Amino acid sequence: MTHPELVIRKAVWKGEEVDLLVAEGKILEVKPSSDTMYEGAEIVAAKGLMLMPSLTDVHVHLREPGFEYKEDIASGLKAAVHGGFSNIMCMANTDPVNDNAVVTDEMLRKARAAFPEGGPRLFPIGALTKGLKGEELAPMHEMAEAGCAAFSNDGLPVKNSELFRRAMEYGSDTGKPVIDHCEDPYLAPAAGVNEGEVSSVLGLAAQPDVAEATQVARDLLMAEYLDMHIHLAHISCRKSVDLIAWAKKRGVKVTAETCPHYLLLTEEALHGYHSDTKVNPPLRTADDVEALLAAIKDGTIDMFATDHAPHAAHEKEVEFMQAPCGISGLDSALSLTWSLVADGKISFDDFIRMWTTAPCETFDLPLNSFKKGDPADFFLFDPAQEWVLDSASMHSKGKNTPFRGQTLKGRVISHFLSGKKIV
Amino acid sequence: MEWRHKDLLDVSQLSKEEVQHVFETATYFQEINSRPVKKVPTLKGHSVVLFFAEASTRTKTSFDMAGKRLSCDTFSLAKSSSSLTKGETLKDTALTLEAMNPDGIVIRHWASGAAQFLAERLDCSIINAGDGRHAHPTQALLDGFTLYQEWGSLAGKTILILGDIAHSRVARSNLILLNKMGAKVRFCGPRTLLPPQIKKWDAEVYTDLSEACKGVDAIMCLRLQLERQQDGLLPDLREYSNYFGLGHKQIELAKPDVKIMHPGPMNRGVEINSELADCEASLVLDQVASGVATRMALLYLYLTRKK
Ligand SMILES: [Zn+2]
Numbered sequence: 001m002t003h004p005e006l007v008i009r010k011a012v013w014k015g016e017e018v019d020l021l022v023a024e025g026k027i028l029e030v031k032p033s034s035d036t037m038y039e040g041a042e043i044v045a046a047k048g049l050m051l052m053p054s055l056t057d058v059h060v061h062l063r064e065p066g067f068e069y070k071e072d073i074a075s076g077l078k079a080a081v082h083g084g085f086s087n088i089m090c091m092a093n094t095d096p097v098n099d100n101a102v103v104t105d106e107m108l109r110k111a112r113a114a115f116p117e118g119g120p121r122l123f124p125i126g127a128l129t130k131g132l133k134g135e136e137l138a139p140m141h142e143m144a145e146a147g148c149a150a151f152s153n154d155g156l157p158v159k160n161s162e163l164f165r166r167a168m169e170y171g172s173d174t175g176k177p178v179i180d181h182c183e184d185p186y187l188a189p190a191a192g193v194n195e196g197e198v199s200s201v202l203g204l205a206a207q208p209d210v211a212e213a214t215q216v217a218r219d220l221l222m223a224e225y226l227d228m229h230i231h232l233a234h235i236s237c238r239k240s241v242d243l244i245a246w247a248k249k250r251g252v253k254v255t256a257e258t259c260p261h262y263l264l265l266t267e268e269a270l271h272g273y274h275s276d277t278k279v280n281p282p283l284r285t286a287d288d289v290e291a292l293l294a295a296i297k298d299g300t301i302d303m304f305a306t307d308h309a310p311h312a313a314h315e316k317e318v319e320f321m322q323a324p325c326g327i328s329g330l331d332s333a334l335s336l337t338w339s340l341v342a343d344g345k346i347s348f349d350d351f352i353r354m355w356t357t358a359p360c361e362t363f364d365l366p367l368n369s370f371k372k373g374d375p376a377d378f379f380l381f382d383p384a385q386e387w388v389l390d391s392a393s394m395h396s397k398g399k400n401t402p403f404r405g406q407t408l409k410g411r412v413i414s415h416f417l418s419g420k421k422i423v
Numbered sequence: 424m425e426w427r428h429k430d431l432l433d434v435s436q437l438s439k440e441e442v443q444h445v446f447e448t449a450t451y452f453q454e455i456n457s458r459p460v461k462k463v464p465t466l467k468g469h470s471v472v473l474f475f476a477e478a479s480t481r482t483k484t485s486f487d488m489a490g491k492r493l494s495c496d497t498f499s500l501a502k503s504s505s506s507l508t509k510g511e512t513l514k515d516t517a518l519t520l521e522a523m524n525p526d527g528i529v530i531r532h533w534a535s536g537a538a539q540f541l542a543e544r545l546d547c548s549i550i551n552a553g554d555g556r557h558a559h560p561t562q563a564l565l566d567g568f569t570l571y572q573e574w575g576s577l578a579g580k581t582i583l584i585l586g587d588i589a590h591s592r593v594a595r596s597n598l599i600l601l602n603k604m605g606a607k608v609r610f611c612g613p614r615t616l617l618p619p620q621i622k623k624w625d626a627e628v629y630t631d632l633s634e635a636c637k638g639v640d641a642i643m644c645l646r647l648q649l650e651r652q653q654d655g656l657l658p659d660l661r662e663y664s665n666y667f668g669l670g671h672k673q674i675e676l677a678k679p680d681v682k683i684m685h686p687g688p689m690n691r692g693v694e695i696n697s698e699l700a701d702c703e704a705s706l707v708l709d710q711v712a713s714g715v716a717t718r719m720a721l722l723y724l725y726l727t728r729k730k
Contacts, residue, residue: 197620319532
């Protein structure tokens with residue numbers, strides 16, 4: 001038996017007190033806790049702390065290149081690793097757009113430079129179309145080779161269904177999934193606000209949930225027709241959930257994500273016009289929240305993602321309708337979704353599936369499931385520790401979150417990646 | 424009555440008794456406005472900034488006159504003036520205004536929520552003179568006051584609001600105010616100009632103008648933005664005026680002494696027949712006069728409130 005280099009002692013995993021043994025950056029063994037001496041191994045006392053596999057976020061905006069004042073790759077990855085994430089997939093809507101291997105290479109170089117000794121892994125997502133313009137296909141083979149894990153026009157969904165079909169076909173040749181931001185641009189002239197009672201009262205231009213569901217329906221029919229996998233980003237409403245459930249029953253190869261804020265907030269949060277509640281797709285109704293929670297339970301929704309969208313303070317502190325959409329999510333996602341477990345709204349097993357197994361299996365990313373040989377990516381977590389989400393406690397440059405000022409519960413105490421302590 | 428509000432963002436903030444108090448205060452100022460010398464020293468030494476980020480000659484003039492009749496100094500900051508050129512944020516404008524240390528700011532802005540944005544950041548009173556599609560409380564109060572002067576009480580009356588409800592802050596604020604004062608409200612317009620979820624609003628909804636007019640005590644026409652046709656919400660103005668413009672035929676279905684109102688400026692021949700706008704039943708010019716008195720009442724109540 002290989003000799004352990006690192007031993008995590010008396011941490012709690014699935015209700016049992018265990019010791020975790022690491023060798024050469026990989027999991028050696030997880031076994032019931034004992035007082036065995038391990039000559040030469042670093043021992044970390046973890047009594048009372050929970051052991052968790054590192055999380056994967058398949059949907060973030062890191063803003064570099066082009067908008068480094070909002071976030072850069074280094075600050076985004078720092079927020080990620082403090083928030084419990086080991087794998088991060090970043091969207092292509094940068095400037096220049098990540099629509100060629102040169103940009104992909106540069107993103108990966110910046111990620112390595114931010115953590116030269118090893119750190120959270122960055123997996124860029126390439127654009128489906130050049131410049132995200134929805135006119136010509138982007139060179140997806142070249143980007144896949146450079147390290148892109150998927151392709152998406154997130155933020156600027158492809159209007160032209162014929163071109164979207166060709167993008168799915170061409171993308172599938174690379175073996176990497178296509179992710180669609182579901183929003184019919186013709187039905188959605190005003191983003192960020194759900195069309196309904198609250199938008200009427202506040203007098204805000206809004207878009208209906210059918211703008212999302214219409215495009216979900218298109219994508220599902222397309223995936224079935226082409227017999228190809230499609231991943232649907234940030235699902236927010238009951239209509240989309242119903243369509244996905246229908247498609248899964250028919251055997252369509254579809255996976256879907258939702259974000260913490262769609263489970264914890266409703267459109268009621270918009271009263272007061274605070275632009276941190278402006279997000280695309282918009283916050284929906286209590287009925288939609290109920291549908292999403294049920295969809296997590298029955299597996300219709302496969303995974304969580306943050307849709308981390310940092311913005312500078314001066315960009316959000318403007319008239320509501322002028323403010324950009326988005327919530328800065330990496331710092332708080334773990335605590336927010338953990339509160340769903342603590343409140344009995346989702347199970348612990350679903351929590352692990354939604355943040356680790358499903359995203360890693362869907363996008364073929366390194367996965368730690370505490371089996372021998374898995375990458376030793378894990379963190380120690382104190383579920384009881386309270387902390388205030390504010391400018392000082394957030395590592396992201398983007399402080400734009402409707403949860404700002406709130407006391408959250410559950411904190412990462414230390415985070416190990418490939419067996420090395422990063423936090 | 425002791426005035427407890429710092430800002431007037433929407434009529435929903437006011438209780439029925441407070442609205443009644445505004446009406447009574449306005450009645451007093453209406454009397455002053457009929458005197459040969461219309462100026463009183465009530466707000467001498469006070470200053471108010473009229474911050475109009477969206478053009479509106481009539482509302483601005485009305486506030487300006489209201490202020491001046493109370494001997495209050497009024498300063499205008501209009502869209503075209505250099506400090507409001509493109510690029511300066513509302514936050515910076517707010518800080519600039521704050522530095523001038525006025526007692527009140529009257530704001531008209533194209534963005535819903537703009538008045539609240541200022542109210543949360545500044546110490547002086549903010550009076551919303553219309554924000555986006557959200558609210559127009561002073562218009563609702565002056566409309567209510569106009570009817571109060573006619574009828575003495577709004578209780579039990581039925582009032583039809585006609586036209587582009589979806590994009591109208593006047594409709595939203597009037598609905599709240601009229602309901603609060605015991606009146607029933609009807610909305611009428613083509614489906615494309617009615618807000619989503621309108622069934623949840625406290626109003627009866629019609630898409631047939633003749634049905635909507637039956638037995639009503641007053642009809643408030645809204646101004647139609649002529650570009651709604653380009654937005655794909657209407658086929659053309661001819662069709663609109665034929666089906667949703669107020670004409671003699673519909674008036675005959677209403678109560679015999681029906682009142683006709685319009686917040687102005689009117690598109691004659693589009694939302695209202697030109698003769699009706701000038702007829703005996705029309706309160707359009709009364710609304711203008713009530714506007715000055717109501718705004719005098721509001722400036723007085725907000726600027727002299729106990730701090
Ligand atoms: Zn998106």
